[in-house]
Amino acid sequence: MLASNQKTEHEEVIRKANEHINEQSKGAQEEPFRLNYHFMPPVGWMNDPNGLIHFRGEYHLFYQYYPYKSIWGPMHWGHAKSKDLIHWTHLPVALAPSEEYDKGEEGGYGVWSGSAVQADGKLVLFYTGHVDGRAPVEVQCMAESADGVVFKKHPANPVIGKAPDGARFGFRDPKVWKQGDSWYMVVGSGQDGKGQALLYRSATLTEWEYMGVAAESDGTKGDMWECPDLFPLGDKHVLAISPMNMNGAKNWLMVGEMDYETGKFKPEYEARLDEGFDFYAAQTLLDDKGRRIVIAWMDMWGSKLISEERGWYGAMTLPRELVLTPQGTVVSRPIRELEALREAHWISESLLLQDGEIRCWNQPDGNPLEIIAWLSKGDDEKVSVVFNLSSSEDDREKTTVAYSFRDRILTVDRSESGIGDGGVNRIVLPESSSSEVKLHMFLDRSSLEIFVNDGEKVITNRIYPGDDSRTFKVTATGGKAKVTLEGWELGNIWN
Incomplete structure (x- = not known):
């Protein structure tokens, strides 16, 4: 057992990251392409939004984060909060690679993308532990916080220790939500050249039952579905994905019916969520006003790096409200708080x-x-x-x-x-x-x-x-x- 003045490895890694951020952020903020009214990291590299949630009267945004350089590196979870989704306060790093299931010696590893829920008064994060060269490479993990700021990784980790049924192209980015008395999790994957959204169910958040493939590509929508998000909207359900290797699209949205008994999602309408070049890894939250709000990474893999020495990289889109139309399509509107x-x-x-x-x-x-x-x-x-x-x-x-x-x-x-x-x-x-x-x-x-x-x-x-x-x-x-x-x-x- 640790002495009361000893820090866990996770706490020590986070301490070092926060110390670096405090030392380097002033220089990054002077870089000429810093944005005026979009969310950005204080310093370092940022990509996917993670853990979007309205918790105890405030919005929380977590994100994929490498604080030490303005290029991708071992992933941490950055963290910020807001009263209005517009004005943000940076908080200490929430998660960092520290355990055998999310930390490696070299190559790709880290606390990869995931989501957040509120359970028993706590803020609970779910993420993918990724370690290149490990078997399995990707597992699903959780962490908890009583105050919404300091998080401890759960002793039951990994809560899902391997991908189901054979060889897969990826097994990551858990999105968790509650429907009725059960918790559900959708995980991005791919098999036989088809992107898939895998569905799990749980009563406890620590023990998960695999229900099968909720939805998959017809062969034209990519061979791996990153960052799946399955949620109700109006009288339908929507599945938003970030498909890999899909011709002409890096984001996709499907509207249809979800059968929670069979675990199957049946799409009826499909379209791009955004037609631009810089919209990826979209994630939604349901706020206290009943709005379904989406935020995405406002950059793209493979984009030209303006300069590796700029001190920071990455930004989020403006928050947008998703609305289901009478025609069964989805419109994306800037939230009204932007008028302020x-x-x-x-x-x-x-x-x-x-x-x-x-x-x-x-x-x-x-x-x-x-x-x-x-x-x-x-x-x-x-x-x-x-x-x-x-x-x-x-x-x-x-x-x-x-x-x-x-x-x-x-x-x-x-x-x-x-x-x-x-x-x-x-x-x-x-x-x-x-x-x-x-x-x-x-x-x-x-x-x-x-x-x-x-x-x-x-x-x-x-x-x-x-x-x-x-x-x-x-x-x-x-x-x-x-x-x-x-x-x-x-x-x-x-x-």
Whole structure:
């Protein structure tokens, strides 16, 4: 037994991590592409959101975290809390690799992604212990906290010691929830080239019964499903996944029926949750207002590293409320708490743009903006409306957002957005968008999120413009168009 003044290995690893964070965070906060109103780590690398939960009147966000460098490393769980999902307070590291089931000598290891629940007054975390070269490589584990800040790994770990039924491509990212009197856990996996969501059931949280494959790919949706999240929404259930090796998509959403007796989920509608390049590992929570809120990692594996010396890497998307429509689709809307960030009323214009006419405004320092644009076509079916955001005076650097009424195609082009990755998003909007479209755009120092027609579609991208790219332009091509603009400068949540 440890003496009262002795620390466990887990406590010591966390102490060292927190000490490093406190020493290095000031330098990281001075890096020029730090965001104004998105969640970021104080220092180091961040990826997947984990353990989203509303606990004792506050929102808690955990995340995959390597505090020592701005590149991926042995995973810890970072931790923050908020009263409103907008303004965040960083808390000490919650979990760190310290045991034989989550710590290795080299290669990939750590406290990988998972979720959180409240049970018996405690905040309980579930995560994957991953150790390359160990057999098995991945197991499911839990940790508990009475105060929601200091966590102890459970003596029963691993609570699921191996993957079921043969060879698998991955066995990770447990998402736990309660339905009726039972706890359920869905785990991401893959077998025979098909991504799968595996379902478990428990009465105690420490002993789990395998129920089988709740859902799997039809062969076109990836060979491994990371970060599965299965939850009720309206009178349906939704399964959100991050598929690996799926052509054309890194996130996917399915709406359908869940049979808890058979353990089977039957999809009826499927779509991308976000159409952009930088949206991955989405996780949801149910808050005290009954809202289903989703947050995702606002970056992507394989993205160009701007600099390994920048001191930090990774950010979260704005929180979004998911709503089931009467048509059985899901819309994604920015939560209303974001309105509290509005400061100066930056723009309010109603324009009738002639073919080729350009209107131009200077963006404020740091480019923290919220812009709502209502677009209406004139008599010419060929008209398009084009926005150049974070544009240099000579237009050599810009992010282009364009909508063609004839084709109903919305295009976001970041090929000239700065020093980051390029790429073009093209999405076709429904017939209802043939004459009018609403674009709700959130522009931060190094990100752009666009909500189309109150969340029918969403496009999330990281962009890295230079300091002198601070112009906002709009033009009509191919005919006349009516453009109504309203916008605000947004406050910095980290001041």
